[in-house]
Amino acid sequence: MISFRSFKIVVAINAAIAVLGLSSASADEALVAVATNFSNTAKLLKEDFERRSEHRITLATGSTGVLYSQITQGAPYDLFLAADESRPKLLEQSDIARAGSSFTYAIGRLTFWSTNQRDLEFDTDGYLQLGEYRSIAIANPKLAPYGLAAIEFLNAIGAQDVVDNQIVTAENVGQAYALVATKNADGGFVARSQIAKTEPHSEQRVWNIPSDMHTPIRQNAVLLKRAHSNSAAMAFFEYLKSAESQQIIFSQGYEVE
Amino acid sequence: MPDLTPLWLSLALAGSTTLVLLLVGTPIAWWLAGTKSKIKPVIEAFTALPLVLPPTVLGFYFLILLGPAAPIGAFWVSITGNTLTFSFVGLVMASVIYSLPFMIQPVQNAFERTGRKSLEAAATLHASPLDAFFSVALPAARRGYVVAAVLTFAHTLGEFGIVLMVGGNIPGKTRVLSIAIYEHVETLNYGDAHFLSAGLLVFSFFALLFTYTFMRGHYRHAS
Structure with missing residues (x-):
């Protein structure tokens, strides 16, 4: 008291x-x-x-x-x-x-990230290259804008097959990153900020998706x-x-x- | 009326897991019930781990073990061309571990109650150990099996955390009931969430009601 x-x-x-x-x-x-x-x-x-x-x-x-x-x-x-x-x-x-x-x-900038050793030759032929991947991780497009942007990008390059058959959905970009990092997915769409700090590595490929290929x-x-x-x-x-x-x-x- | 594919998928997953566990769990439970080995508590503790570990721990390890960088995952990729993660088979494997104690413990208890005496009696009647197992021990443990199967099935239906981490939310392959409900809730689709949740609630209640009624009958029967 x-x-x-x-x-x-x-x-x-x-x-x-x-x-x-x-x-x-x-x-x-x-x-x-x-x-x-x-x-x-x-x-x-x-x-x-x-x-x-x-x-x-x-x-x-x-x-x-x-x-x-x-x-x-x-x-x-x-x-x-x-x-x-x-x-x-x-x-x-x-x-x-x-x-x-x-x-x-x-x-945000959308980035395709892969630890697959296959050479990435993205540009207009990007679709064919993506077709060789078993699985591509994205964040759930219903919940995460980066996932939605990834779907928009895939549709923009006409990769409907990828969308239909190879997409695995993560809860958010953090989990999408984890699926690629543990090699469970061959590649994935993540935020550039997530890999801004990762060391350049001979086994990994990074491709920043042109920002005009999806809604900003x-x-x-x-x-x-x-x-x-x-x-x-x-x-x-x-x-x-x-x-x-x-x-x-x-x-x-x-x-x- | 929501899409019911996740429901069928969950039922298939729970059914497959229960079948696999009946086969895998029986020898383990049998050994545990009869052994006097010093490592028995170690094995018992190990098989009970999924009861206490958070699904995130199991999910994290499965992500690594089933992944193509690990031997099991790499082997699977070499024969099927696909990864175990994001696949139905991968979910079955994860669920077998996740629900292991729900199979082992009731069956082990049933074997222990039967005791060695009836088996020794069978042996004096020149029954081979295998014959004694199938004609004496297994029938005597049938109630334990029913309880174990119902609990394993229901527990696998309720699996969420591991599937969220290793499933990849693929419609028709890994989007099970709990994941579908989660997505309905997070996208504010409450009507569908209610429909599926209420169904699971009612089913789970009756599964448990059956189990408890059955067990009560069993103990009364036993005493």
Whole structure:
């Protein structure tokens, strides 16, 4: 039981801290939902942000579709860094996110990645080459924009056979990456950011899909309404728009506006 | 009315797994029931592992073991041209491990209850060990087998995590019931999710109800 005297002391100390601008009350925590393809980059942003601020960020990753449905069911996220622009807009429309807060924090690049030793000669003949693969991993196009972009690309090059017979569907790009990394799939469509850091390797082939061969993967962030009084969420949301964060995002294989 | 292909696929997977486990589980359960070996607890612990390990652990190891870089996976690729992962056969193999304890434990208990005495009696009547097994031990353990088969079947129907990791969600091949439900929920297709979920719920309840009723009858019968 705190006596009235010690209570007064605590109040006085708190007031002093507040005046000095060191108040612990101003250091907030935010829970940020992050699309899987962006998770490594988000970790770097979190580190950079926490060096500059006393706020703390916790990241939760999943496929955009999964995170979206969690949010519509009241999941306690403050920010949503999606892999598309439609779901953040939907959250604005359904009044779960703050209207007008959605913005593009990164533009994703789709990459075909293979550990198969076969030489990759992609271009207009890409379809024939892909036909030699047993299995090609993509993220579930219903849930993950990179999966949808992969399907669009395959349709654009007329590889309907590949779509029908060789596609294996992963839960998200992280799992698609794992299926290729463990050689269970011969190749897969992943985010360029996922392999930006992998060492060049004689056994692996990487091909960045021309960005005009699928709908641009505009990744939007949105501020969720429950974060209205969370200064950590506000600060991190503003930080995402800063030149510093955009530089980090660019360095990880994304394009920025 | 949702697409029912995942339902048939799940039933085929559960049925195949149960059949394989009846064959694979019997000698293991038989050995465990009769042995006085020091390594018995080791084998018992090993076969019970799937009860406690998260499906992600099993799924991760299966991804590696069934993959073309591992001997089993490479062998499969050399004879079929396809990988074991993303295939129905691969799912059966994973399910056999996943449901192993549900087969072993009831059958082992049944063998242990039968005891050695009736087998020794059979031996004094000049029955060969194999004959004694088939004409004495196996019939005596039939209730254990029924319970084991129902539990194995139902448990395999409920498999999710491993299939999610090694299945590849291929319609008609690896998109089983639980995966289809998951996808329906995540794409906000709640009507279909309800339909399939309620069906599985009702089936699972009756499978367990049958098992418990049956076991109660068994113990009353035994005592």
